[in-house]
Amino acid sequence: MHDLDTQVITQALAWVRDGHPIWLCTVLSTYGSAPRGPGSMLVARRDGQYVGSLSGGCVEEAFLEEVVAGDFKRPVTLRRYGESREESRRLALPCGGVLEVLIEHHAADDAWLAHLEALQLALSGQRRLKRRVDLESGTIRADNDEEPGGPSVARHPGAVDIRIGPVLRLLLAGISPVAEACAGFAKMLGHEVIVCDPRAEAREGFHVESVTVVPQLPSAYIAAGGCHAATAVVALTHDPRLDDLAMIEAVRTEAFYIGVMGSQRTSDARATRLMRSGGLSQVEIERIHMPIGLAIGSKTPAEIALAVVADIVRVYHGKSRDAL
Numbered sequence: 236m237h238d239l240d241t242q243v244i245t246q247a248l249a250w251v252r253d254g255h256p257i258w259l260c261t262v263l264s265t266y267g268s269a270p271r272g273p274g275s276m277l278v279a280r281r282d283g284q285y286v287g288s289l290s291g292g293c294v295e296e297a298f299l300e301e302v303v304a305g306d307f308k309r310p311v312t313l314r315r316y317g318e319s320r321e322e323s324r325r326l327a328l329p330c331g332g333v334l335e336v337l338i339e340h341h342a343a344d345d346a347w348l349a350h351l352e353a354l355q356l357a358l359s360g361q362r363r364l365k366r367r368v369d370l371e372s373g374t375i376r377a378d379n380d381e382e383p384g385g386p387s388v389a390r391h392p393g394a395v396d397i398r399i400g401p402v403l404r405l406l407l408a409g410i411s412p413v414a415e416a417c418a419g420f421a422k423m424l425g426h427e428v429i430v431c432d433p434r435a436e437a438r439e440g441f442h443v444e445s446v447t448v449v450p451q452l453p454s455a456y457i458a459a460g461g462c463h464a465a466t467a468v469v470a471l472t473h474d475p476r477l478d479d480l481a482m483i484e485a486v487r488t489e490a491f492y493i494g495v496m497g498s499q500r501t502s503d504a505r506a507t508r509l510m511r512s513g514g515l516s517q518v519e520i521e522r523i524h525m526p527i528g529l530a531i532g533s534k535t536p537a538e539i540a541l542a543v544v545a546d547i548v549r550v551y552h553g554k555s556r557d558a559l
Contacts, residue, residue: 238402238425240276241358243287247278248351251343255280258302259339261397262289263313263388266333273388274397290316294334310373312338337395339373353377360401360463368395401465402427403551405544406490408453408481409472410437413496416540417469418443424544431456432477454480457488467492467547469527471539475508482509486519492550494524494543502526529559 243259250257262275277287283299294316301307307314317333341347354377357364365380370393380398389396405421407414407430418428418441428446431453432438438448449456453470454477462468468485469492470478478495482505485493497505502525509515509523528542529549549559 238427239287240274241355241402243276243278244351244354244358246286248348248355250278250280251341251348251351254343256340256342258307259341260287260289260298261337261339261388262334263337263390263395264335266335289336290334294336298336298338307338307340310340311368311370312340313370314338337368337397339368339375341373350375350377354399357399358402360404360465363398363400363464366397366399368397370394401463403547404429404463404466405547406431406453406457406461406466406468408457408468408470408485409474409477410434410441411472412536413471413539413543414469415441415443416537417471417543418446420540420544422446424548429456429461431461452480453477454484457481457484462488462490464489464491465551466490467551468494469543469547470495471527471543473497475505479505479509479513482523483513483515486515486522492524492547493522494527494546496527496539496543497525499526529556 247257247259258279260277260279262273264273275289277285277289277295279285279299279302281302283303285295285299289295289298297316313335315333315335353364356362363380364377367376367378380400382398387398403426405417405426405428407418407428410430410432414430418430421428422443422445428443429449430441430446431449431451433450433452435450438450441448457468462485466488468481468490470481472478473496482493482495495505505525506520509520524546528539528546531538531542533539533542549556
């Protein structure tokens with residue numbers, strides 16, 4: 236999930252607590268080119284206020300016009316945008332794209348409030364949920380979901396399942412020029428970014444907005460519960476005191492991605508060191524991406540960071556390297 240989806244549910248909760256009925260929209264599927272994928276969310280009020288995104292602008296305008304005009308009064312509606320040639324031109328959807336959107340209309344009652352609170356807990360990293368929405372009655376339920384991976388949508392006869400999970404967390408073990416570039420890329424992608432470094436001089440030189448900086452050894456932060464299943468732990472300092480200890484702790488967590496920077500020769504030496512001194516097994520070593528990142532010929536800190544973040548996104552979405 237992305238930070239924008241957290242903003243959607245947070246705003247939905249605030250409006251419901253104030254007594255406002257709301258419309259919660261979820262992208263179910265896309266055909267052709269579409270800026271936002273399945274699972275993307277938007278929440279709106281009857282007066283046209285909204286938070287979130289379905290398409291990057293064009294579909295939102297059409298949807299809000301319909302809401303203000305009094306449409307979507309039923310508990311649940313399926314709406315396809317861009318299906319006709321005329322509408323596709325009017326909405327300026329790229330490459331003839333079509334979006335299918337689930338639109339839920341709920342009054343501000345206790346049951347809906349409790350459901351939104353459960354979604355907020357899921358997005359904050361406490362658990363994963365699978366929302367089931369009945370397409371006829373609009374009834375909803377949220378069940379625990381143990382499946383790995385990011386957000387997804389599954390269709391069933393008369394119902395749809397929408398997976399809700401934590402915002403992707405990037406945990407940077409130590410500060411370096413590459414780590415700073417990684418933090419910038421990850422924030423642009425809507426990810427939560429946490430940087431751990433006990434060195435005051437390194438923290439003073441770090442300048443990326445909206446990033447949590449923790450003055451602590453990364454290994455200590457990880458051991459204290461700093462990872463969940465949607466966490467990527469990345470060490471990019473070339474300092475074994477930070478990198479190696481972070482790897483030793485990270486493999487004991489459910490983090491979906493663990494990686495450390497270094498050449499193939501450095502990585503081989505680190506693997507031997509982690510097995511001999513760190514007590515890691517071969518299975519644990521194989522969880523660590525080293526060398527880290529996609530092999531795109533990276534040289535500069537920004538290029539290396541691009542390769543690292545791209546590899547994290549690849550793994551998060553379950554894509555093999557062979558599929559690229």
